[in-house]
């Protein structure tokens with residue numbers, strides 16, 4: 001997965017039925033943002049009932065394939081989406097419901113996917129957090145890069161069939 005030089009973000013957005021309404025509202029914000037190049041809606045549709053795990057896998061796989069830079073996944077809590085998205089190699093995702101966590105999700109963790117819970121936070125806070133999220137960029141020369149690389153190295157060991165555990169301390 002090679003990072004792109006951005007004019008602006010290409011974003012995949014998805015939700016289950018518990019996050020549908022926020023997805024629709026925030027999708028309009030993304031489409032209107034000068035920081036966003038393209039938005040693709042991975043569902044669910046208004047009458048859709050796909051489980052969060054299915055939507056998260058589709059968005060995460062599209063990011064892994066380089067079709068999108070970032071994902072925004074919304075379910076009831078944001079937790080199921082994050083759990084499912086993190087099953088995809090190279091993908092880092094978390095629910096973040098406050099400004100500082102959203103900033104660090106990008107700047108410390110180089111996460112591609114922000115997950116939100118429609119049943120946890122109000123729509124205006126959700127919109128604001130997404131607007132802030134668009135302004136953050138990971139710095140590959142920062143001290144955080146080596147820490148994220150530890151996660152990638154673990155994934156690499158597993159993919160190679162090598163033991164995942166390593167001595168620490």
Ligand code: RB5
Nearest residue numbers: 018075076077079080081
């Ligand atoms: C509803 O299915 C709810 O469980 C789901 O949206 C999500 O909150 C799971 O983490």
